[in-house]
Amino acid sequence: MAVETKRLLTTSKAISEAIAQEMERDPRVFVMGEDVGVYGGIFGATEGLLAKFGPERVMDTPISETGFIGAAVGAAISGMRPIVELMFVDFFGVCMDQIYNHMAKIHYESGGHVKVPVVVTTAIGGGYSDGAQHSQTLYGMFAHLPGMKIVVPSSPYDAKGLMISAIRDDNPVLYMFHKGIMGLGWMTPNPRATAPVPEEPYTVPIGKADVKREGRDLTIVTVSLMVHRALDAADDLAKDGIEAEVLDLRSLVPLDREAIVESVKKTHRLLVVDEDYRSFGTSGEVITTVIEGAFDHLDAPPARVTYPDVPIPYSRPLEQFCLPSREKIAAAARQLMG
Amino acid sequence: MAVETKRLLTTSKAISEAIAQEMERDPRVFVMGEDVGVYGGIFGATEGLLAKFGPERVMDTPISETGFIGAAVGAAISGMRPIVELMFVDFFGVCMDQIYNHMAKIHYESGGHVKVPVVVTTAIGGGYSDGAQHSQTLYGMFAHLPGMKIVVPSSPYDAKGLMISAIRDDNPVLYMFHKGIMGLGWMTPNPRATAPVPEEPYTVPIGKADVKREGRDLTIVTVSLMVHRALDAADDLAKDGIEAEVLDLRSLVPLDREAIVESVKKTHRLLVVDEDYRSFGTSGEVITTVIEGAFDHLDAPPARVTYPDVPIPYSRPLEQFCLPSREKIAAAARQLMG
Amino acid sequence: MPSNETLREMHRQMLRIRLFEETIQQIYFEGKTPAFDIAAGPVPGEMHLAAGQEPVAAGVCAHLRPTDAVTATHRPHHVALAHGMDMKKLAAEIFGKETGLGHGKGGHMHLFDPATNFGCSGIIAEGMPTAVGHALAFKKLGRDDIAVSFFGEGAANQGAFHESLNLAALWKLGVVFVCEDNAWAISVPKDKATAIPNNSDRAAAYGIPGVLVADNDPVAIHEAAGEAVARARRGGGPSLIEVKTDRLLGHFEGDPQLYRSKEELALLKERDALRAFERRLIDTGVLTAAEAEAAWKQARAEVDAAIEFARSSPSPEPASALQHVFA
């Protein structure tokens, strides 16, 4: 048997490879967005695609998000399978009507007769001082609005498999990649952003959470870059004999409530880690899921470490004060253990 | 002592009276929006204002929500106190960037140096077959996004007092009135939409919940039209000897967590009733608030009756199937009582 | 000048639209009298009728095939019918029935019909980008189908108008943008909303043809649309057509229209384009009085059958509200 060389890819390369493979497989797939062509996407998600597929299938757009995301909706209805990039999720407000009143609702309004297979890719997350309009995650807000699947990968492997699933899905999918997981040369280095990724196409199911670390003492539920922080914290906790299970939701819609409940039934304790704003969002929903499904199994009230309810400040000490960190997660876990 | 005649007003008249009184008091206050002039606002919130104050202070606008809500932001920065109407909250997607990246964040980004005293009024809610793009409540989504106060009155009295507070507040306030509480002649009659309202100006504090019915057995936390449904259900429950406390949050931001926790500490049971989409929203946040503040006081896991995670269907039987109702609330309360 | 056959076909379309909507209007008030309750009756919710605007639908859609895409607005029936939507499925959707286009999930502002590639939106101007997308797909798929986007003059001040026209022009897409200028956006008159008198002049901002049809005349509309459709089909890019048309009724049913003068309303009634067109066809010998009468009868029968279908169809199962969120 030959020794298998594991091919390492950054998340951004895993994503662009997934798109390239699907574009090869299916001529209906095309890419649109600002700077997705020569530039390869500001966060590299479309790198190399223009060279491979040409400007008809990799289209740079004007700064007209309502126009081109709406165009993706129309093109999807007429038989194409567009992938369309909203450069930063923070810009949603200029085009939310297309995303949410059109892309997400037409299938339902049509009684199931019209399909809208659009993938919207968008960059989320802060931590590098980009200020209040370029640093948010906002996945909790989108997850509140029915009609779109919401995918939030944390690793190169999941990123590729979820992208292929998203493209093949007949529903609108919002694919949210954190800048900090992309493995970009110009962001703070993140060893977890480069990892083995199979070359052949494969899928990771949308709506299935993944245990990224098994543990018996408490369950840490989180997504995206916070999975990395939680894993770091789990390492620290392990030194004190606390074994944290880290559950990576990977998708928020559909939400894998069963996986959350099962894990907490095992560990009896829940900590939610959420880079999104604290209130009226993901952390509350995960906690409520456990209250609804495992109330009698809880040894302590569930807790959350989240971004607070404030806009994102620019200055580094301010932003770092707000962000969940390895230390804050470990401290909250210790407190939860009593 | 003279017998006091209690003056009855509909909620819509209470709102327009509040605006008129503030416009008289403060020349910086003005109103902008689609059909706020001759028409008096599609839901009557600005009725009579044009006749009283003229077209310079009650301005009909083009259909350009980004333009005129953004103009309200600019006008507020330069010293005015605009009230601006987004006709239906469902239209937020065409102007959310102004609401959320600008109106809600500028004060913070400026380090507190710039004030943005804008009141955005908007109609919420369904139940009359207006379909997926004209029937939503969405308050949970807005409450997730820091920087705006969110007001959701349920009664004529609160509506007037909260409107005056909103106008005098130096912060952006999103004032969300449910069509079903306005007392409009063309909506399904609602006896609770007409009630005594003092003529003189008064304020109701933003951020203070209100016990609309006292009870000892369980706490029903809700807002807006669902307060009416909860009160109806509480009447039914009382016949079975179950005394429900109905807590009307009135504002979602700031959220009166203390009032929620205090009530549940007394009743030991929580039911949240929410016309907004079920997941990632208000119901989860209220439940989490109780988990964080009164976990050891709970005699049963908190429960929620909400709109499900589906777009709003047009057909009456479909929509009614989705909406929380008196019956569903009473049934959930009974189940919660064990 | 359109052929006599086309003229008769436009006449037929206009009157079946008119009859359909007049009937819906009557039914709309069933269960809503004496006290008007928008939630009551067989047809609840808002109801936007297009009486007076039939010439636009008939004149433009005469050039279209079922595989051409059409996007419309909150006021969609005239366009939907002229583009060939099944009247029964339309009526059933308006009644919220299981047999409706969307099994009752959409309603009158959210009609989606794969058979005619028709869609509409209750959000002003936001149907326009979808039309751009249809045309983009056609180009990519090598089809010579086109997309037509109908919208009101009120919509022309919304950002989506600007973005859509720029994109379509930039990418030379086969889109015909049709502005139905009925002078009102609910209670706001055009001159209180639009900085210039004619939206067709805005075409220059995108380097595309802009055509003003100053009369609510099906023939003039047909002609302008013919050129625009042909240009779009042969890959010549988008056009903008503006028609000065009439909204004979309130913005929605129940609208007291306090903002409109009696004179205006009387004048509108008098110049009803459908009646005028019929008179003209008879006067010019395109249509005999008997043929006209027969056309009305035929339309009456079609409308009655559609309404009967809608009324007698079952309501959807309440729990089916939870279906069709995802495919």
Add this chain to the structure above:
Amino acid sequence: MPSNETLREMHRQMLRIRLFEETIQQIYFEGKTPAFDIAAGPVPGEMHLAAGQEPVAAGVCAHLRPTDAVTATHRPHHVALAHGMDMKKLAAEIFGKETGLGHGKGGHMHLFDPATNFGCSGIIAEGMPTAVGHALAFKKLGRDDIAVSFFGEGAANQGAFHESLNLAALWKLGVVFVCEDNAWAISVPKDKATAIPNNSDRAAAYGIPGVLVADNDPVAIHEAAGEAVARARRGGGPSLIEVKTDRLLGHFEGDPQLYRSKEELALLKERDALRAFERRLIDTGVLTAAEAEAAWKQARAEVDAAIEFARSSPSPEPASALQHVFA
């Protein structure tokens, strides 16, 4: 033709902007070498510099008072400084310090200065409606102050552009819209984004004057702006000015600019408007070489003092992140 004094003042503004930004550029890379890490160093985050676009800021702002409102974009320094923003507070904000305009909460894309009624936005075109609102307030308050909205040519395809121009024209507000056409929106060239060559032609869609300044020349800009500002001040309504200007650097610092040819970059450097303007002032005797040198020295001193102030200022207390959400 501007007075000699004005010419010298424009020169002075241009060079203090240039020096300020060159200095920020150097500092930006502190802590980011050898491995570029956007989060590292005294100035983290994105950094958009305006080298080449100083003529626009200097030419337009020469006509303004501190009580006039100015809204700018993600590339705001040149406009902020030309409109009179305190350089120390600006620098301190860019350093994220407590003494910055927003106590470090805003950063380089979110500068708000009540002293000069200045604001900017990182969201393309979304600063434009704010400018309309400032002008609306001035009209209501009976002030003859005006609002100036700066934006890139990329922004002119965004819906907010259209809505803002229509509103300002409709309400005859005192707004001057200034389009800085630097030919690029990040990596997307203008002709791949805009259906027509000149945005100034879009003024016709709103019935307002549209002026094209075809050269990146402070004098021509000053002249065009003078008329527009005067019209706005006297209640004559808005104007649209388009300037063909140059982006000498990358979109942001760290941009490899692979989308631009070497020839283009070389050409740009050669025709640097600041050097050209200085030469012209010296050649025409408006400025002596010695005066020019003194101006540079003075600017250098100002910039050094501002940077020193920023560097030596304290960072905000971490927990102050929770303040200023609400007034």
